[in-house]
Amino acid sequence: MRNTWLIVKREYLARVRTRSFVVLTLLLPGIAAAAFIVPLKIATMKSGRRTPHLVVVTSVPQLGELVRSQLLAQDQSNADDDDDTAAETKENAAPKYVIDLDTDSTDAERNSLRRKIASGAIDGYIWLSADGIAQRKAVYSSGNATDFLDKSDLSRALVRAFAEQQLTTRGVSPGQTAELFKPVKLDIVRVQNGLESKSSGGMFLLIFGMVMLLYMAVLFYGISVMRSVLEEKNTRIMEVLLSSTTPTELMTGKLLGVGAVGLTQMAIWMAMAGTLALPSLAAYPSLSDIHLSPLTLGAFVIFFLLGYLLYSTIYAGVGAMSTTEQEGQQLQIVVVLPLVAAVFMLGPIIRAPDSPIAIWTSMFPFFSPLLMYARIAVQPPPLWQIGLSLALLLGTIAILIALCARIYRVGVLMYGKRPNLPEIVKWLKYAKT
Amino acid sequence: MNAVELNHVCKKYDDFVAVSNLSLAIPAGKVYGLLGPNGAGKTSTLRMMIGIIIPDSGTISVLGEPFRRAHTEQIGYLPEERGLYRRMKVLEHLVFFAQLKGLSAELARQRALRWCERLELTTWTEKKVEELSKGMQQKVQFIAALLHDPALIILDEPFSGLDPSNANVLKDVLLELKKDGKTLLLSTHRMDQAERMCDSICLINHGRALLDGDLRQIKGQFGMRHVQIKYEGDARFLQEKRLVESFNDYGNYVEVRLAPDADPQQLLHLAASGARLGRFELMEPSLEEIFLDAVGKSNA
Numbered sequence: 185m186r187n188t189w190l191i192v193k194r195e196y197l198a199r200v201r202t203r204s205f206v207v208l209t210l211l212l213p214g215i216a217a218a219a220f221i222v223p224l225k226i227a228t229m230k231s232g233r234r235t236p237h238l239v240v241v242t243s244v245p246q247l248g249e250l251v252r253s254q255l256l257a258q259d260q261s262n263a264d265d266d267d268d269t270a271a272e273t274k275e276n277a278a279p280k281y282v283i284d285l286d287t288d289s290t291d292a293e294r295n296s297l298r299r300k301i302a303s304g305a306i307d308g309y310i311w312l313s314a315d316g317i318a319q320r321k322a323v324y325s326s327g328n329a330t331d332f333l334d335k336s337d338l339s340r341a342l343v344r345a346f347a348e349q350q351l352t353t354r355g356v357s358p359g360q361t362a363e364l365f366k367p368v369k370l371d372i373v374r375v376q377n378g379l380e381s382k383s384s385g386g387m388f389l390l391i392f393g394m395v396m397l398l399y400m401a402v403l404f405y406g407i408s409v410m411r412s413v414l415e416e417k418n419t420r421i422m423e424v425l426l427s428s429t430t431p432t433e434l435m436t437g438k439l440l441g442v443g444a445v446g447l448t449q450m451a452i453w454m455a456m457a458g459t460l461a462l463p464s465l466a467a468y469p470s471l472s473d474i475h476l477s478p479l480t481l482g483a484f485v486i487f488f489l490l491g492y493l494l495y496s497t498i499y500a501g502v503g504a505m506s507t508t509e510q511e512g513q514q515l516q517i518v519v520v521l522p523l524v525a526a527v528f529m530l531g532p533i534i535r536a537p538d539s540p541i542a543i544w545t546s547m548f549p550f551f552s553p554l555l556m557y558a559r560i561a562v563q564p565p566p567l568w569q570i571g572l573s574l575a576l577l578l579g580t581i582a583i584l585i586a587l588c589a590r591i592y593r594v595g596v597l598m599y600g601k602r603p604n605l606p607e608i609v610k611w612l613k614y615a616k617t
Numbered sequence: 618m619n620a621v622e623l624n625h626v627c628k629k630y631d632d633f634v635a636v637s638n639l640s641l642a643i644p645a646g647k648v649y650g651l652l653g654p655n656g657a658g659k660t661s662t663l664r665m666m667i668g669i670i671i672p673d674s675g676t677i678s679v680l681g682e683p684f685r686r687a688h689t690e691q692i693g694y695l696p697e698e699r700g701l702y703r704r705m706k707v708l709e710h711l712v713f714f715a716q717l718k719g720l721s722a723e724l725a726r727q728r729a730l731r732w733c734e735r736l737e738l739t740t741w742t743e744k745k746v747e748e749l750s751k752g753m754q755q756k757v758q759f760i761a762a763l764l765h766d767p768a769l770i771i772l773d774e775p776f777s778g779l780d781p782s783n784a785n786v787l788k789d790v791l792l793e794l795k796k797d798g799k800t801l802l803l804s805t806h807r808m809d810q811a812e813r814m815c816d817s818i819c820l821i822n823h824g825r826a827l828l829d830g831d832l833r834q835i836k837g838q839f840g841m842r843h844v845q846i847k848y849e850g851d852a853r854f855l856q857e858k859r860l861v862e863s864f865n866d867y868g869n870y871v872e873v874r875l876a877p878d879a880d881p882q883q884l885l886h887l888a889a890s891g892a893r894l895g896r897f898e899l900m901e902p903s904l905e906e907i908f909l910d911a912v913g914k915s916n917a
Contacts, residue, residue: 186719187717194713198705202704416700419701419702423696423700424714427668427669427689
């Protein structure tokens with residue numbers, strides 16, 4: 185016991201004191217925040233490009249005028265869907281396009297417009313010939329393929345312009361026309377525990393993010409355990425340690441020590457998220473529904489610890505079996521597979537947390553740290569499911585620790601050739617210490 | 618009393634026999650040499666004495682009792698493959714090792730500082746291990762093996778990697794420990810060191826004991842049948858089969874094993890007739906000669 189504690193303490197201090205721990209602990213939330221906030225900033229920022237210059241060519245000036253006003257209005261109506269306040273700021277914003285009207289639809293004019301595109305005087309033109317209008321056909325020509333003018337925006341503007349013109353010719357007043365085309369406001373509501381809450385997908389992102397963090401943490405600390413076993417093997421510290429302590433104490437101490445480092449890091453991150461990140465996120469109305477319940481946070485800590493114990497135990501065994509880091513890396517791919525598989529199942533399970541596939545995959549011990557956690561975060565499943573999943577996970581961990589301790593005991597003193605499967609089975613049979 | 622006793626100990630790794638039916642007794646308070654060529658089974662034998670590996674059969678007793686884990690607190694072990702945490706500071710490292718042996722942090726610190734002073738490491742105690750030279754790391758490791766004041770000290774190749782002056786300091790420390798009543802077990806293939814320091818030896822090869830016992834008695838068994846000769850000139854006397862059974866040329870001198878019933882006086886005359894002699898000394902065989910002879914015979 186005393187030895188285990190000493191080893192835990194050494195492993196913990198040796199890691200927490202390193203510069204890389206400090207850097208990673210401070211840097212990762214920074215990167216995460218940047219990944220979240222920068223796209224939001226960019227989306228709300230005006231692009232610094234010069235205003236595109238378009239020409240609408242049609243022999244029907246009234247239609248040309250309608251197309252122009254639709255294209256110019258489009259920007260504003262998009263903003264209306266998201267946020268009512270955006271319209272106000274729109275008033276003093278620069279127009280999105282410069283649009284000229286041209287009623288000369290001869291071939292000569294078309295050639296001159298082509299030359300203007302080539303020389304850069306204009307960016308593109310919309311060609312509406314008399315025949316075209318009758319057949320509801322239009323041509324849009326521009327200088328580059330990846331265009332500033334969205335195809336669906338243009339097509340929507342044209343449809344509406346055609347429609348308004350038709351309505352006008354049939355005697356509908358412009359006021360009535362505007363009334364007809366008024367957008368419908370759509371709200372998306374999520375039902376959780378019988379309560380309704382507004383959702384715009386932010387919660388999905390958050391849960392996905394938390395599970396990915398769980399995944400990365402389990403993997404990162406598992407590999408860290410493997411590397412430190414390899415280091416002790418390669419620097420031959422193992423032999424000195426084993427003259428004072430048992431392999432099982434050594435392995436337990438290492439697992440707990442590295443796990444404690446992981447918890448420390450998580451605690452720091454959560455504190456940072458609570459004090460810095462969440463309030464600043466609240467400034468974005470579309471993400472205002474993001475919140476973390478104490479249950480979600482508590483489950484995160486528990487499933488991190490259990491997932492870490494499960495995988496790092498295997499990693500300790502892999503480290504003991506290997507001699508070099510390359511060998512370890514090759515072997516560890518097998519260990520990562522179930523974790524990666526769980527990540528692939530994540531999307532469907534978050535969307536349908538009560539489906540049979542979600543229920544059974546979240547019972548499987550190699551998936552449950554990620555998948556059961558995801559289910560709890562989306563919508564807490566029945567208690568018996570959580571209980572069964574935890575019991576299976578704990579049982580598997582106990583068995584793995586017993587098995588890997590045996591591999592560890594023999595493996596840590598083996599140098600040179602990597603053992604094959606029959607040899608490892610033989611190691612497992614060496615019962616005594 | 619014997620500090621360590623091995624009775625019919627065997628250890629196999631798969632099909633490779635590392636130690637085969639080995640019995641030996643290490644008297645308390647003596648310097649004991651476990652000698653043998655590379656791969657003879659020395660390290661396996663040592664590892665079994667401190668419980669790193671378990672013998673397949675046979676018994677081991679330490680300090681008069683069958684081996685228990687608790688005994689490791691009374692054993693100091695310097696493995697052949699040195700290992701330290703490269704990123705740890707020297708003093709921190711020593712305290713950690715001593716705590717694993719049951720010392721309190723404070724006592725471990727005091728003793729570590731005292732030993733560092735003794736071995737001229739005082740200015741390095743707050744440095745990281747990776748900043749130390751190989752020889753200094755070796756001294757750190759050596760201190761780590763002694764901090765808990767063990768009654769039995771097991772040293773696997775303690776002098777390898779040390780320059781002569783550091784080797785000399787180490788030798789003095791070891792002899793002092795012996796004076797304090799500690800038992801020292803040296804495993805080495807440096808016969809000159811073993812010959813100078815050991816009271817008793819056990820010579821093993823292929824996991825079996827070839828010779829075992831008091832060094833003087835062992836050498837005595839071979840009698841005064843060796844001659845060390847330093848000469849210049851005609852070396853034909855070495856080929857005289859009636860007098861010379863075998864010889865070993867060390868460069869500066871040659872060690873001759875006399876043929877049975879040969880008269881050393883005759884060899885002296887023969888040698889002096891052709892060569893100019895610097896030295897002609899009748900003596901017991903050196904440990905090295907005994908070693909080479911015994912190992913050669915067991916490999917044959």
